[in-house]
Amino acid sequence: MSRPLHRGFSGGGRLSGHIQDFLEDSQMKIKPEKEDFDKNGYVVPDPFSSVSSRKRYKLTLFLLKLSLFVIVFLALTGSFWWTISLTTASRNHTFRGYRRLQEQLVSDLWDIGELSLGTSRTKETEFCSLESENHIPCFNISENLELGLTEGQEQDRHCRPTSKQNCLVLAPSKYKVPHRWPTGRDVIWIDNVKINAQEVLSSGSLTKRMMLLDDDQISFSFASSMVDDSIEDYSHQIAEMIGLRNESYLVQAGVRTVLDIGCGFGSLGAHFFQNHLLTMCIANYESSGSQVEITLERGLPAIVASFTTKKLPFPSLSFDMVHSAWDGIAWNHKDGIHLIEVDRVLRPGGYFVWTSSAANTRASVRKKDSSNIGDFVRNFAKDLCWNLLSQQDKTVVWKKTSSKDCYASRNHGSSPSVCKVGREVESPYYHPLEACIGGTHNRRWIPIEKRPKWPSRATLSSKELAAHGVLFDDVIEDDLNWKSAVRNYWSLLSPLIFSDHPKRPGIEDPIPPYNMVRNVLDMNAHFGGFNSALLGAGKSVWVMNVVPTSGPNHLPLILDRGFLGVLHDWCEAFPTYPRTYDLVHAEGFLSLETAKRRSCSMLDVFFEMDRILRPEGWVILRDTSSLIETARTITTRLKWEARVVEIESNSDEKLLVCQKPLIRRRSNPS
Numbered sequence: 001m002s003r004p005l006h007r008g009f010s011g012g013g014r015l016s017g018h019i020q021d022f023l024e025d026s027q028m029k030i031k032p033e034k035e036d037f038d039k040n041g042y043v044v045p046d047p048f049s050s051v052s053s054r055k056r057y058k059l060t061l062f063l064l065k066l067s068l069f070v071i072v073f074l075a076l077t078g079s080f081w082w083t084i085s086l087t088t089a090s091r092n093h094t095f096r097g098y099r100r101l102q103e104q105l106v107s108d109l110w111d112i113g114e115l116s117l118g119t120s121r122t123k124e125t126e127f128c129s130l131e132s133e134n135h136i137p138c139f140n141i142s143e144n145l146e147l148g149l150t151e152g153q154e155q156d157r158h159c160r161p162t163s164k165q166n167c168l169v170l171a172p173s174k175y176k177v178p179h180r181w182p183t184g185r186d187v188i189w190i191d192n193v194k195i196n197a198q199e200v201l202s203s204g205s206l207t208k209r210m211m212l213l214d215d216d217q218i219s220f221s222f223a224s225s226m227v228d229d230s231i232e233d234y235s236h237q238i239a240e241m242i243g244l245r246n247e248s249y250l251v252q253a254g255v256r257t258v259l260d261i262g263c264g265f266g267s268l269g270a271h272f273f274q275n276h277l278l279t280m281c282i283a284n285y286e287s288s289g290s291q292v293e294i295t296l297e298r299g300l301p302a303i304v305a306s307f308t309t310k311k312l313p314f315p316s317l318s319f320d321m322v323h324s325a326w327d328g329i330a331w332n333h334k335d336g337i338h339l340i341e342v343d344r345v346l347r348p349g350g351y352f353v354w355t356s357s358a359a360n361t362r363a364s365v366r367k368k369d370s371s372n373i374g375d376f377v378r379n380f381a382k383d384l385c386w387n388l389l390s391q392q393d394k395t396v397v398w399k400k401t402s403s404k405d406c407y408a409s410r411n412h413g414s415s416p417s418v419c420k421v422g423r424e425v426e427s428p429y430y431h432p433l434e435a436c437i438g439g440t441h442n443r444r445w446i447p448i449e450k451r452p453k454w455p456s457r458a459t460l461s462s463k464e465l466a467a468h469g470v471l472f473d474d475v476i477e478d479d480l481n482w483k484s485a486v487r488n489y490w491s492l493l494s495p496l497i498f499s500d501h502p503k504r505p506g507i508e509d510p511i512p513p514y515n516m517v518r519n520v521l522d523m524n525a526h527f528g529g530f531n532s533a534l535l536g537a538g539k540s541v542w543v544m545n546v547v548p549t550s551g552p553n554h555l556p557l558i559l560d561r562g563f564l565g566v567l568h569d570w571c572e573a574f575p576t577y578p579r580t581y582d583l584v585h586a587e588g589f590l591s592l593e594t595a596k597r598r599s600c601s602m603l604d605v606f607f608e609m610d611r612i613l614r615p616e617g618w619v620i621l622r623d624t625s626s627l628i629e630t631a632r633t634i635t636t637r638l639k640w641e642a643r644v645v646e647i648e649s650n651s652d653e654k655l656l657v658c659q660k661p662l663i664r665r666r667s668n669p670s
Contacts, residue, residue, distance in 0.1 A: 241390035254448030262327030266295030316439035402447035615662035
């Protein structure tokens with residue numbers, strides 16, 4: 001596992017193989033021959049020359065030395081020239097800020113020169129079309145409809161070989177690096193997301209109360225309205241309906257993770273974050289601009305997800321609260337199968353909060369079309385053994401049963417039935433929705449009121465870990481190693497990330513707004529130790545813990561620790577919009593993927609990493625030396641700035657630290 005890193009960088013004087021060959025060639029004895037040079041620099045015979053053999057010899061030697069000098073010079077300075085110049089593509093511009101890998105430039109020139117030579121021999125990577133600017137591969141509604149997919153299946157993910165796009169997705173022409181956290185939570189650049197000023201101004205009154213347009217920015221105020229009252233009043237109302245004084249007591253009631261279905265622009269999650277609650281926003285893919293895209297731009301957790309026909313990418317018993325407000329879901333369709341899926345991901349004793357005009361009993365009397373949904377949900381909730389806690393106007397709160405005995409005490413023949421033992425699914429990746437109650441046979445069935453409260457929950461007991469088949473000592477050792485690794489990561493990145501605020505390793509990080517890293521994605525999360533170490537170090541980040549389908553499934557353990565995460569096959573596009581993460585991290589991921597017979601190449605995965613990474617964002621990869629060297633070669637095709645870092649007392653592994661440049665699409669001439 002993770003071990004302390006050495007702060008020095010590789011390189012610093014080693015000659016690349018190609019440059020060494022050039023130097024050896026220059027020491028060879030050059031025989032004078034009757035040759036001359038044409039205008040392109042090639043040697044050609046010239047029997048009619050009047051120059052003497054000696055002069056020709058001197059001229060030949062001089063030009064050879066000059067050529068060697070130019071080649072070595074270009075090799076050493078190629079990356080530096082690349083850093084400060086515009087990209088060679090005529091229709092795009094590359095803009096680079098001050099947060100750059102410049103500090104060790106001189107000592108790294110030999111290595112970077114080698115990469116520059118490699119780049120010249122590699123096919124130039126193409127840029128994606130304009131349509132890819134805010135597109136997520138695998139979501140193509142029109143194509144799905146043409147293939148005959150209906151009844152909601154056209155909204156689901158369908159990854160085909162044609163879904164791969166091995167090209168670089170350009171940022172919009174007016175894209176700006178997002179505001180630092182926490183400023184970025186409340187203010188975003190309008191050109192960074194697919195929504196224009198006219199759409200904001202012409203939106204309904206509800207949206208206008210949530211978003212304020214100010215020149216080229218959108219401002220979100222906590223005083224803005226989400227429903228009929230302000231977001232503070234709304235969250236306060238939810239807490240009171242549960243029986244608490246206010247939302248700050250939700251953690252003490254056992255609530256840590258919240259699933260927000262159709263989350264708007266993440267306002268509830270932004271407010272809950274102040275009370276140590278972690279909210280995962282999910283919503284459908286929208287080609288015209290999405291709730292998920294805006295929520296992530298604000299630095300809040302979100303993924304594109306739909307449970308129209310497939311299960312959500314979470315195991316059973318994953319969240320302490322599920323919230324749904326004005327989501328547009330027809331809960332009474334398909335015999336309540338969507339409510340059954342909510343029950344599956346909800347922990348015992350957890351809460352379901354539903355806000356809708358259909359939930360208003362008085363309104364349902366006047367609008368018979370709404371009463372069907374409202375009455376159905378209230379009656380179906382009883383069959384799911386949910387206890388109605390309270391109802392106020394358009395908001396209803398239920399509490400899931402903490403006892404499995406409730407299901408047996410229902411009236412004979414009540415539906416839905418309890419899933420059989422063999423149908424328990426901890427890896428619900430692409431699994432169809434099921435019309436039976438799940439999680440009842442799971443060893444993780446522990447009511448939220450009996451779980452340790454946050455932050456103690458992050459350290460699971462031996463008994464809890466036994467339910468996951470994991471030893472307590474293994475997780476403790478993993479956490480200790482990651483604490484050391486994170487300290488070294490931050491020491492490595494801090495002089496670069498905080499270059500506008502000088503800082504020495506070991507002292508406190510500058511207070512916001514100087515923290516550039518907020519959205520973190522861990523491609524191979526293991527036990528969630530990287531997440532735990534970041535929180536333990538007091539970093540103002542959230543982590544999307546991704547568990548690859550090609551490896552062991554520790555996602556239930558990660559979720560039980562109070563973190564967020566999903567299952568994912570990295571041969572497919574991750575369900576997020578382009579430019580949504582500040583830091584992408586992976587330890588042992590390359591080894592895991594290469595050990596399997598995969599339907600994709602390492603290059604495919606790196607293109608996907610580039611798509612989801614924000615301009616000026618960072619990549620940290622830790623793996624075997626050979627795989628890291630291969631990965632470093634690939635980064636040249638992506639135009640990343642890369643450096644290999646040696647790991648102290650570990651010659652078998654290396655660290656690759658990269659930064660993605662800001663490449664904007666050229667504005668169309670007016």
